[in-house]
Amino acid sequence: MSKFKKKNVPTEAELEVLKVLWKTQPATVRQIHEELNKKQSSAYTTTLKMLQIMHEKGLVERDETNRAHIYKAIYSEEQTQSSILSNMITKAFGGSKFDLVVRALGETASTEEISDIRDLLDSLEENKK
Amino acid sequence: MSKFKKKNVPTEAELEVLKVLWKTQPATVRQIHEELNKKQSSAYTTTLKMLQIMHEKGLVERDETNRAHIYKAIYSEEQTQSSILSNMITKAFGGSKFDLVVRALGETASTEEISDIRDLLDSLEENKK
DNA sequence: CCATGACTACTATTCTTTTCGTATATTAGG
DNA sequence: CCTAATATACGAAAAGAATAGTAGTCATGG
Numbered sequence: 001m002s003k004f005k006k007k008n009v010p011t012e013a014e015l016e017v018l019k020v021l022w023k024t025q026p027a028t029v030r031q032i033h034e035e036l037n038k039k040q041s042s043a044y045t046t047t048l049k050m051l052q053i054m055h056e057k058g059l060v061e062r063d064e065t066n067r068a069h070i071y072k073a074i075y076s077e078e079q080t081q082s083s084i085l086s087n088m089i090t091k092a093f094g095g096s097k098f099d100l101v102v103r104a105l106g107e108t109a110s111t112e113e114i115s116d117i118r119d120l121l122d123s124l125e126e127n128k129k
Numbered sequence: 130m131s132k133f134k135k136k137n138v139p140t141e142a143e144l145e146v147l148k149v150l151w152k153t154q155p156a157t158v159r160q161i162h163e164e165l166n167k168k169q170s171s172a173y174t175t176t177l178k179m180l181q182i183m184h185e186k187g188l189v190e191r192d193e194t195n196r197a198h199i200y201k202a203i204y205s206e207e208q209t210q211s212s213i214l215s216n217m218i219t220k221a222f223g224g225s226k227f228d229l230v231v232r233a234l235g236e237t238a239s240t241e242e243i244s245d246i247r248d249l250l251d252s253l254e255e256n257k258k
Numbered sequence: 259c260c261a262t263g264a265c266t267a268c269t270a271t272t273c274t275t276t277t278c279g280t281a282t283a284t285t286a287g288g
Numbered sequence: 289c290c291t292a293a294t295a296t297a298c299g300a301a302a303a304g305a306a307t308a309g310t311a312g313t314c315a316t317g318g
Contacts, residue, residue: 013306015221029265046307048266053305067265067314081232084221089233092144092213098245101233103210104218104226105253114250116227121243124234142276158295175277177296182275196284196295265314270307277302284295 008075009087010059017050018080021060021073028068137204138216139188146179147209150189150202157197 010018020035021027033047051071054060063070075083085100093099105117139147149164150156162176180200183189192199204212214229222228234246 011305012220042306043308044264045266045309049268049307052267069266078232078235081221081228082235084217085229085233088213088217091141092210097233098242099210100214101230101246102249103207104214104230104233105249106207106211111254113227114253117230117246117250120231120234121247124243125240140275171276172278173294174279174296178277178298181297198296259318261316261318263314263316266312268309268311270309272307273305275302275304277300279300280298282295282297284293286291286293288289288291 007087008059008080008083010054010080010084013050014054014059015080017047017054018059018073018077021071022077026063026070026072028070030068032071136216137188137209137212139183139209139213142179143183143188144209146176146183147188147202147206150200151206155192155199155201157199159197161200 016036016039017032020032024031024035029044029048029051032051033044036042036047051060051062051069055062055071059074060071061074062072073080089095089097089100093103105113145165145168146161149161153160153164158173158177158180161180162173165171165176180189180191180198184191184200188203189200190203191201202209218224218226218229222232234242
């Protein structure tokens, strides 16, 4: 019986790294770094450090067989989005998932979006059968 | 014409303060502090400082007429939730509100929740007419 | 074989957020 | 009045996140 589930919510910079990983799974630091630098430049060691920290935290795993370690995200994008969401529901929506959806759809939902959501609900109920 | 809209996303500690304010609008630092301490204790000046910072940032306004300043949130809980959400949609959901809703409803939506959402969608379309 | 380039580890710096101590002013009770 | 309680302001320490520099190692092409 585990005491407290370690919160797996990545920080902002970590999320950027994860995005790259999700696109091109196992990857070396070098590859990840190049990809990140397309958006905004930083030192190679910054990316490296980031990966090392994420490894300690258990956000990524790596293959150390060769000199250049090869990284993979441990949690999928979907899983991560879910944990970000549930963290947020707790902190900013009084624990109510419904409130979050209301707020998200609330003001600016287009007619099209609305029917998309309807379809989603339909398929959710299907699966429940 | 304003250049860049200042992001109004409160930090975690700021959000805690805001929650108290939304419950018992205008309030003194003392009142806010007592309320916060029910959850977790901290120094009075910590709460004070928090409010001062939030004031500078334009998250709260205050009445300085009397010695004990009286604070009010500038943005409603709904507005704040919206900006937190849109911030998050940008950063973690590739800008897709739909994806966020999918993720939120995805796994654990109960039958009851689903029908609640349907009702919500109905009323959204009503308003659109 | 060895010099050069590329890799990891470690440490330090910077920036932001959060927390708190101290100084100073104001108010109210005895 | 004057002391004790309570405010604000200010500065700075502490904690967390992000960035970067340096040292040492490995591997490989010339």
